Amino acid sequence: MNAPLRRLGIAVLVMFGLLFFSTSFVQVVGAEQIADDDRNVRKLYESFSAERGQILAGGIPVAESVPVDDQFKFLRTYPYAEMYAPVVGYYTLNQGNAGIESAMNPLLAGRANSQLLEQLRALVTGSTPQGATVMLSLDPNIQQIAWDALGDRRGSVVVLEPSTGRILAMVSKPSFDPNLLATHSSSAVFDAYMELSEDPLNPLANRAIAGDLYFPGSVFKILMMAAALESGGYTAESEFPNPSELALPLSTSVIKNSGGRLCGGDETVTLEDAFRLSCNIPFAELGVTLGEAAIGSMAEDFGFGATLEIPLTVTPSVFPRGMDEAQLMLSSFGQFDVRVTPLEIAMISAAVANGGAVMTPSLVDEVLAPNLRVVREFEPRMYSRPLSKNTASELTRMMVGNVERGVAGNAGIVGMQVAGKTGTAETGIGDGRTFWFSGFAPANDPQIALAIAVEGHRPEGTGNAIAAPIAKAIFEAVIK
């Protein structure tokens, strides 16, 4: 009887082994993921009655918990309301969380496993555990400048530090007041949330990373030019035929350059001139000879198709695959189904500014425990290196040409070399346009790279008329 008994004993051990495993999972390994659920009322009670950590931008609180005299003890307040709302997000009683408030929730609430030491101390001393402080990479000065520069327009501005990928400003308009969602009255929160979520202008979306994606239009030509130079088959002087219109294969439609003009006066045009004057036809021709695979792999190197966590989740930008020749032509100047976030476009300019290396973008510099222990620290990480130094400097030279002698002239600043590219993308809805500018300055020693996307309509003009002046204002105010 001993042999089967021994096996029964083993079966019992296996059963308990499973229990050791399952309890470890629900309590430790998967605990953060399980607990981070809107249906977990426990979390709410606790986090509302504990002192949630601050969110700081350049040492200035953009979200903090102030003591109040009700059952929750602390009220979450957002001193800058709309200006930081798309990044900071909100923390509500019954309508979930968003932004940094959601992405960094375990740390802000002081309940991440990396805060075990603090939890233990609080347990021993009997004090209420405090959440960690999250230090954003946003520069309050630049954020204010970018916010003001966009004015009353709908759209987005993203400013990056090219050498590190730190996000210095992230503006999305229209925005909302998160204080309305932070009140302790469930019905008031519900009403405010309903009103915001049903607003057709979609103020709850962070257009810089997660709105409906934009068509890039001509700013996509930076990536096209990069792919052309990196392929080794083209230089700035490569010549392309210069017709006034180009028939799309298997279609009665034709492609025209902006304004229906020729691109310069000759039979052929160089890539550099086509880039400077932002002509569509030469780029459509370039796209067909380069091929979908080469352009697509360059796009992927720049971050297309990847879900970034900065730590907010960034909607992947899209370069379509399996296109026919006509679709490839349209894609080559950023139409058809090419879709991007302003952050992605800013990353492309930043990579050019950074000698060809794409840095992984990030919104958080540091997370500090209440005792000032560093819980998490930002370190610059290279995402990829799609461009050689030569290609990067050649692109820089051409982007400077765009601003000094081309259609991006409104971004020009006396006494400073600005590199840039404009775009005016058709949205496909009525005469809707997205006005773009992306670039960096100073060109010889880039301090910031940016992307600006402004939503508007055809009669208002072009990227150069609408977006370039915003870039100019930011460059002037930020770089001294």
Add this chain to the structure above:
Amino acid sequence: MSSHDLAVPPVSPVAGRVVLRVRMPQKLRNIELGLLIMALGLSALALALVQWGALGKLDWSLLTYGAGLAGLTLGVHLALRLVARDADPFIVPIATMLNGLGITMIHRLDLAAGATGWGAAGVRQMAWTAVALVIAIVVLLVVRNYRALLRYRYSAMVAGIVLLTMPFWPGIGRTVNGATLWVDFGGIAFQPGEIAKIALAIFFAGYLMTARESLRSAGNTFLGVRWPRVRDLGPLLVIWVVAMAVLVFQGDLGTSLLYFGLFLAMLYVATNRVLWLGLGGGLFLVGALLAATQIGYVQARIAGWLDSFNPEVYNAIGGSYQLVQGLFGFAEGGFVGQGLGQGQPSFVPLANSDYIVAALGEELGIIGIFALLVLYVLLVSRGLRVGFIGTDDFGRLLSAGLGFVLALQVFIVIGGVTRVIPVTGLTTPFLAAGGSSLVANWIIVALILRLSDDARASVRAEAGVRA
């Protein structure tokens, strides 16, 4: 012979090269007393902490009741000194620790709900603990020779079946939360199925002891496998039918699984034939498949298990709401827990019975849960150990069965609330609120103590002869 440990030569009641260490009774009981005092001290400390945490002061009346219970556990210890001096010394302290922890957590939930007096489950649990301890003492005193139980194996079978059907008797039967498991004698509710578990274990042990030879060797060989005779298949089928009946008519997945699992394990131990496991496993699969496709509440349980976080399943009646809330509680506990009296375990419905482990996990953390599981492993292993060293087949089968039924019950309950298997309606042994469960588990403890005493005493006697 000195009073030190002595090694029995390789030839012992247990076949093989097992070296047994036999301790002298006095020493065993002293170890037990020391551990018991530790368990009682820890329980008292936990109870005081809970009151401090939740009330900010101590409630002396409750601590006084606790002292009374401590006296009763010492009564069990004294009874062992008198009538079972060789009994395993770890069992009573472990059961006491678990029982004390359970009372603590139930009391803690009472405090959260503001329940007092007889309305408080913790007070009732203390009363039931007293009853259970007295019954355990009585079992120890009355059942001096467990072999007498063998004579009552068929009575045990009848008793088991009667107990199982009691919830259907008009007048006393009660259905709670869709499960027909209860009888009600003028306000005192009881789950007879818990006691039936012991009666069935006794019957299985007795039956298998007498039938094991024919179950093991009889039958015709076909396709290279020796198949059991049809008449030997009978009992397996009967148990299967009973288990299915429990499932269908009582609406209780856990009990059904428990009985069938118990029988199968004992059958395997008795015969050492994998074929029986295969046949039983096959029957179980058939039953499970039928249940999963035909019985509504089983379907709901399975959906709640596989897709717990789906809002539709979560919000459904009989859905995963409770399970998910329990998981939130576990997750809240993390490594070290919120501390006794510091968490929010009352957010989980039925936190003091089915989900008491989630409540403990929330306040004591994974550290506490691991300690708890280790206690169960030790308790079960003490039972299985008697199976190895016992002197006769009946005793060995019975102790293995009782040990295994504890293990299986722990697995079904904790596995259910941590999503290893679908949730079922069983109680966590010694921890969960409920008198029937406490009484049944303390009877199991008394029986294992009795069996272990016999096994060790005879080893010692034999060793003495050899020496």
